[in-house]
Amino acid sequence: xxxxxxxxxxxxxxVPGEMTKRSRYFGMKxxxxxxxxxxxxxxxxxxxxxxxxxxxATTGQITRRLTGEEMDILWSLAAMDHHLARxxxxxxxxxxxxxxxxxxxxxxxxxxxxxxxxSDDRKNNKIKAF
Numbered sequence: 116x117x118x119x120x121x122x123x124x125x126x127x128x129x130v131p132g133e134m135t136k137r138s139r140y141f142g143m144k145x146x147x148x149x150x151x152x153x154x155x156x157x158x159x160x161x162x163x164x165x166x167x168x169x170x171x172a173t174t175g176q177i178t179r180r181l182t183g184e185e186m187d188i189l190w191s192l193a194a195m196d197h198h199l200a201r202x203x204x205x206x207x208x209x210x211x212x213x214x215x216x217x218x219x220x221x222x223x224x225x226x227x228x229x230x231x232x233x234s235d236d237r238k239n240n241k242i243k244a245f
Contacts, residue, residue: 181232189232196225 145153157167161180170177181189203218 185232189229192225192229196222196229199225 153164153168156177157164159179160167160177161182162170162177167177199218199222203215203222206212206215206218
């Protein structure tokens with residue numbers, strides 16, 4: 116018998132390694148003050164209140180998402196990295212080794228910055244949920 120793999124549009128991890136579809140509604144009553152507090156904390160973490168509550172409930176800590184501005188910076192760094200690599204290659208072909216060496220140094224710095232922004236090290240700046 117052939118098994119079909121389910122397409123999961125909005126997965127949530129319930130058990131480590133197990134992806135499931137979020138299909139159950141879980142509501143709770145909160146006071147107006149609690150609602151404002153949750154919405155404010157979610158806004159600070161650049162998350163929806165639902166995602167903030169889910170993360171707070173499952174892990175107890177919130178990792179702030181990258182903002183739109185930070186994502187723009189990340190894309191700009193990636194573009195600079197690409198252009199510098201092309202310049203370094205052209206300098207190498209023309210025999211401009213000092214230009215090539217400096218381009219390679221800058222490329223290394225950009226790569227390290229991009230890796231840091233994409234890594235779990237950034238998650239050390241966690242916001243306490245409670």
